[in-house]
Amino acid sequence: MKAFFLIVTILASTLLPTSGVQSENARRLFSDLILKAGDEDALIDQLAETGDPYVIDLVAAVRIGGLLQDPVTPDKLIISLDNQYAYLLGGETFTGDPASLDKVRASRSLRKKFSRVVSLIELASPDYQARAEAAIKIGASQKEEFLPELRKRIDTQPTNTLKEAFREALSLSLLKNGTDAEKLEAIEALGDLSSVSGRDFLKTAREAYAQDESAKQYLAACDTALKKIESHEKRVEFIGTLFRGLSTGSVLLIVSYGLAITFGLMGVINMAHGEFIAIGAYTVYVVQNQFAKIFEPGTFGFETYFLWSLPFAFLVPAILGALMERGVIRFLYNRPLESLLATWGISMIIQQAIRLIFGAANVQVTTPEWISGSFELFGASMTYNRLAVIIFSVVVIFMTWVLLRRTNLGLQIRATMQNRNMASNLGIPARKINMLTFAYGSGLAGLAGAFLSQIGNVGASMGQAYIVDSFMVVVIGGVGNLVGAAISSMGIGMVDQLLQPVLGPVMGKISVLIAIILFLQWKPGGLFPSRSRSLDD
């Protein structure tokens, strides 16, 4: 949904000349503020009064060094938006060399003031979530001068959510600036709205009332409100934990699903699995750099780089996986110890190769605008990049299920994995099938790497962080069982997130490992032990 809005705004901004003269007033005030021409507070007030949404763009540009100055004519500011350079006043395009310009910065205190102006302007933002957040920020500042602004807007808000946000903002402010009756009403309103932002303000207010014998009524109201907020927070925390468990689980799932195929189905102890994850992530990095050469970063074309990189993030590791299977693994099918050592060696070779090509330091993969940010669901905040991982993990399960259960190739794969020699005797090209299966597993690892690049590090040894977890998931799920791997990764993710708030990240992780050891004592074959009729099992 957000992505859609973004595309619309990007299209709109390229079609419509938003940098036209209608924002001239805001531009002039902004320029004066930066160049310190006039009284800062007065100018800030005037800038807020314009209510011009263009100010939001300007503030964002200053933040990332997009406001420039020609050393020859320092009083003419130049603004760079989406890599278009234009004079701030007048809006004419700057035709000189952008490299000759100096960056202009705003001081921290000025940026804080800008941030308040932005909130005020966003009170009328067409993006409802931004509007609600802005209202609450304004309310939490508890500044008396904003009261009329909030009062004026509350009744004209189009949705209930927005009305509630404005009511919350108003109550936050009234808690300090209102009359006694208004204060009492505000306390009750904050409780009814389960305002998390109001919690600390209520606590402070409660302390003050506790000193005052005559304020018993207020004290009681505060207590009730705080109780309501607390129970709301508990509920939000629970939903949040569920989402985070799901997200941690799906990260585990995507990193381990490739291994569930190469180790689980094929029986190869593949220590180089983590490095295929890294290769996938580096493929995204390479595609991103190529896109950066064609499109300017920040443009719509560049933003799509991540989607285009996905096929490559699958194919590059898949081809390398196929080569590895042909070159090394196929000689070691019945010798698990040797395959462990050989793949471990390969993993070190790949790591070192990555360091030689890309350098030892981690590389930066930018997150496209359309999967950054967060949204709220029942009060709990969720980020888009994590949501993308969850959706992707479902796709992976579905894709693999279709491949194995609904295609001829899948049938051949399953037959080969059960008994290589017998399948071969029946006319299945077992060698080819082995290679394709290994390539598919490696390709999945690469895709996992692509998504991990959006939430964490991209470095030569990034795979090492996931290899133990991957084996853990596959063993718990029952070796050879893909459904088991899916359930076990979700289970481990949930347990991890449920324990973390109670025990902390360090003890939480240790407890999960202990739980796994105990579980394997109880069920050595994992959740779904594979049954087989062959004699050596």
Add this chain to the structure above:
Amino acid sequence: MKSLLKTLSVGALALAGSASLYAEESVKVGVLHSLSGTMAISETSLRDVLLYAFDEINEAGGVLGKKIEPVVVDGASDWPLFAEKAEQLLVKDEVSVTFGCWTSVSRKSVLPVYEKHNGLLFYPVQYEGEEMSPNIFYTAEAVNQQAIPAVDYLLEEGYKKFYLIGTDYVYPQTTNLVLLEYLQSKGVSLENIGGGLRKGDDGSIVSAGKYTPFSHTDFQQIVAEIKAFAASGDACVINTINGDSNVPFFKEFAASGLTSEDCPVVSFSLSEDEFRSLPAKDLVGHLGCWNYFMSVDSPENTKFIDGFQAWLKTTDVPGVVKENRVTCSPMALSYSGVYIWKAAVEKAGSFDVDKVRAVLEEGIEYTGPAGTMKSLKNHHFVKNVYIGETLENGQFDILKTMEGVAGEPFLKGTFK
């Protein structure tokens, strides 16, 4: 193959020859850093800057007329190995001084070795204090030269709630305990210190803040907690996470909609050198506090940066990365350490450890890239403290400078 062997042996002979030629007019100096393993990314830069300092001094005539002959050993991010290598430097190579160590645990591993053999070590990286070995000089930031000024700045800026987060080892744990005492002494209530407290059997607080293992990647829970903590405003985060865990932390932080205007993060382990591999756009506006920034505007600093860049272009030391190099506080303090040692040796007229120490304890002043530094009796230094905010290009914009802050290692229990 044969010819390769030949060149190798000729090279080895030449090296041996030059080494013996050196012997009379040179002084051996140890460099003890991790050149492989997880810490290599940070520590290799210190090796580079030390070699640069030695070359610069040698060109200008050396120390007491003797050329510096560096003995570079690799601690390999392996703490017991650090102790072994230190022993090797002191006993086999008989170095006059060592510049080295990054993590506190590596310093703690070599400390007994230096005390046993009466060696001399200069330690350049910000640390937790509560230590003062007669054989170590700490050019590093003590807690009162980094964490406390940073907290002071945040208090001045009107922040009232502090969330403490770090990696689970001695530096973050100790620093946060000191900060907890300091914040309480400034009237911040326990309720407004986030991250959780752990109490010992006797009811005293043994750990403050939230800790993650090294290379932790999942910060969802913690960021959600910070978001709730910061919901009513005036909150900030004190970050002592080490290494590349910072990337997922800042990515999660930015993705959850928190910005540096709402809730700034002040990091003690992120310098310009680390920014080379961090997502800069997620870090804009967050704060740092060090005794040196690359953006410090002084002739000494310009000379240092230009000299280092020029050295990078001409050096033939294998493994030196030549592109996109920056300077940072541990580098500048390593470099300054070499010159302070040189000044002390020249004043003492000897390389003898006891004599050099005596001179250093009396006070040696040196003006370098990090401003004017002066050694103190407690083996720490008087230095400038800078607070800066991160720019999108991975540099710091200096917001505040505090001149002449004296390093003090023992802070626990001193705040009332």
